Amino acid sequence: MSPKALKGINRPNNLSCFTTVFRSEAGCSERTRCISSGLWALWSLVTVRADHLPSSPCTPSTALLSPRLDELRPLYMDFQATTPMDPRVLDAMLPYQVNYYGNPHSRTHAYGWESETAMEKARKQVADLIGADPRETVFTSGATESQQYCVARFYKAKKTHIITTQTEHKCVLDSCRILEAEGFEVTYLPVKNNGLIDLKQLQETIRPDTSLVSIMTVNNEIGVKQPIKEIGHLCRSKNVFFHTDAAQAVGKIPINVNDWKVDLMSISGHKISGPKGVGALYVRRRPRVRIEPLQNGGGQERGLRSGTVPTPLVVGLGAACEIAQQELEYDHKCVTVLANRLVQKIVSEIPDVVKNGDPDQRYPGKIRLSNCLFFLKWESLLMALKDVALSSGSACTSASLEPSYVLRAIGADEDLAHSSIRFGIGRFTTEEDVDYTVEKCIQQVKRLREMSPLWEMVQEGIDLKSIKWTQH
């Protein structure tokens, strides 16, 4: 009975529903009993076994490889990696997957015309969100592809210097590395301890042969917001192109490319509750920015990016942008409240927790806390917090065991860099989610610290940095 009860027969609960949750004291098993009345008189006794046994934190969870039907899904707190798609976005996309399947570039029949209308409407929606003209938006397959157009060979003959920061996203850093191999010179600007760049240093670094400055608006790992308006004005005054990776910022903070004097901007669909596999690139027309097409073919997207524009995806992106614009203030308010709640609760219970990044110039939904587990790495805490989906760095670097390069760039010590995790809060996070995460986090950190001999030493007042570790 129990597996069937969960297998797609989740009856909706009407007004007279209530549920009681029994939780055993030891926390080893949970029983959920649902009682529904009227038309949905269905007794379902579901026994779920959430594995809360205090086992070794480093044991990999085999349950994750093949989830059983009676296992509960973890809580999602990793909104920087990706976001759940808003139901309104899916609602906008589905007609174009089912019935309106025409190619938007077909000019001879109604299927093409209706797809094209939808595509242009989506273009306007994206452009409105960033304060641009629809003719300046190019649809791509994501922010990474958009960045390939931007971090590229502008006026190669004359200008061969590019400036970026040490905390950029991997795709930008990787592109810069390849350009270096081709003969360009790249300066990686250091950041201050709070994660922000020094404007004076940027001004001094700009040379007559600088072609591009690329600085991300909101960092995906520590959440700091760079002073893009000042940087934009500075670059315009020195006649240097300015590209900003706004994948994490679009839809979360108000953006205006004309106020900010941005020449190129990358937008990602799946970071704003849109579909994965689509993004946009903003290319300024006045003054004109000439970029080279990476994909050649039928001349779609003004010759910049040939290839059939995926109508359902761009309709989803457009809908996501429109929703983000409408909900910007509301989401910002909710996220700020939840973020403050999370940080205050954790900091009040666990001593020696450090929040990375500038406290003011930031987007509140991206929190990175260095818990100072004192050489107990973040993997221990993430493994212990099996019921919460968290991460310790960007998704692209999550496979590596090295601490995040962003933390190194802001000058965090080795122990802080190794023992930090990242909380992401978004549109769909609730108070209960935050409370549950905080409770589990506090419980696990206390338990791990109790087991840690290094924590005992710290409590006795020994300075860990003064210890000379011997090898056996």
Add this chain to the structure above:
Amino acid sequence: MASCSRAQVISLYRMLMKESKKFPSYNYRTYALRRVKDGFRENLHVDNPKTLDMLINQARENLAAIKRQVSIGHLYSAQKTIVEIEPHL
């Protein structure tokens, strides 16, 4: 106009809340309930009939979208999330 009457608006609110409770996905359900409540609360004192009409039409469209998405959610349901307890009324 009939659509601007208080009773109509209240009935629309009730229908939105009722449909939102049917979302099988925890994220969508909690968001929809919260957003509908806050949305109606912030527009409590709107007087302009044109704005009212627009808001009511928007609410009707959202109601239709919620109904569709609830059905889709049921077709592709997954296991419950760890924090799920039934929302209190």
